Amino acid sequence: MAGYQFGFLLEQSLGHVTHTKNLLTNVALDPEVHAHWGLIDFEATGIAGRIPVYRSNWTVRAGVRARREVARINRLTRLDALFFHTQVPAVFAQSWLRKIPGIVSLDATPLQYDELGAFYKHEQGPAWLENWKWRLNRDCFRSARRLVAWAEWTKLGLVRDYEVPADKITVIPPGVNVHEWRRPTPRVPHADPVKILFVGGDLERKGGLMLLEAYRALRHLGLELHLVTKDRLAPEPGVFVYNGLQANSQPLKDLYHTCDIFALPTFGDCLPMVLSEAGASAMGIISTDVAGIPEIVRNGETGLTVPAGDAASLTQALRDLATNPALRMTLGERAMAHVTRHYDAPTNASLLLDLLKAEANTARAEGLAVPTSRDAS
Structure with missing residues (x-):
């Protein structure tokens, strides 16, 4: 099969917007890759801004939007692999990660973010909610074929706090052109x-x-x-x-x-x-x-x-x-x-694409079924 069909689901908040712009530029330089973009907006406006839980919980909002985006792309083409950045939109899109080889990229684990939370005006919930959130993220990291960490600090948090094998993680910073x-x-x-x-x-x-x-x-x-x-x-x-x-x-x-x-x-x-x-x-x-x-x-x-x-x-x-x-x-x-x-963005984008190609090639070699349904449960 000539070329690769990759879906990119990218969180659009804070510095992730600049990361997206760099990826849009640099992924386009690879003639083997046909990229399909799902940009997951942070804001909840209109009717969405009036729905309880959805309007106030970014993880829920991002996950619902990511699922819809993957379904939309999947109606258009047969995807060889998925790339999520960050884990936030991936947490409630794990059904797709189990059907299509996927890589999840992150700048910080949820627990690391909690450590910095006071400066982001982020507050932790009750213990039962935090335990549930931890399990969801751990399962998301398990569902992904590989993880990409922005820093060794991030990788350490994945290994130490989320039971992720170190050899499943590749450190690739975002970088600039x-x-x-x-x-x-x-x-x-x-x-x-x-x-x-x-x-x-x-x-x-x-x-x-x-x-x-x-x-x-x-x-x-x-x-x-x-x-x-x-x-x-x-x-x-x-x-x-x-x-x-x-x-x-x-x-x-x-x-x-x-x-x-x-x-x-x-x-x-x-x-x-x-x-x-x-x-x-x-x-x-x-x-x-x-x-x-x-x-x-x-x-x-x-x-x-x-x-x-x-x-x-x-x-x-x-x-x-x-x-x-x-x-x-x-x-x-x-x-x-x-x-x-x-930290050169074109070089690091190539490293990301190499990981996606390797996972797509492995799936092809293993004869894994690419989903023929037009949606995921």
Whole structure:
């Protein structure tokens, strides 16, 4: 059989939207793959916004929408494999995972997300509900042929907390299109003000408010602070706010290229894709030692990490990079090399497709029946 018919069911919330855009671009580069896209919207509007449970529970909403999307695609073609990102839309679509070879990708396990939950305004339910949720997710991970983890941190959580064999998990970070984010010219020392860049929709969760305080303590050094966020801020000297920049847009890339330091002192994140963008742009990076971040920002090697919520350490790290251009550029060059090697989206999309092809080929060799029904129970 020539070519592969793959279904992609992708959660559309937070940084997963940017991940989707990168996959749409890079999967299309493989002539063997015929991709069918099911984009699972987060919002519940209209009639859906008035249905109890459905409107308030993202897992239920995502699962119902994913099942419908797979059924729609399956009416159009004979699918060779399914790819779910994240596990949220896959949990209530396990009947499809048992019929069509499937891979489930995730940035964090539900238990890891619970650990960061306070920063996402996420609350845990009663014990019986959390136990039921754990079993559902464990069964989902069992139903998938393979799992893709965004970080070694994620893989550890799957093995430790969900009984997943380590050899079933492949670590493939999301990445960015590195060639598009590279600066057109190398960075060199300059006499202009050193510019600090922050990119994060949720200013508070991402540490932007603490960054503002650190900046104010260092403003006398002649620095500038550039904030790309959805939040509005009152004007103040040396602070520039951008509320309308779109992900992957050229104006956003230009801002990365003109700024010197990328600061994301986040309180709660799994693996922010903006760090890959900063690394590809050869910026001196400062972030926190949260979740999978130390895998991309290796302290003292590809950037600097500080404890989350430690304003004094953040201020010192900013001072170190702002006043030491040689250190800033050395860390930036190492970050660029590290991101190019491990976080390049076209390369990593090819790795994902290789996994899907391998599962499709195995299913063909085993003579597994591809579903002929036009729906799943």
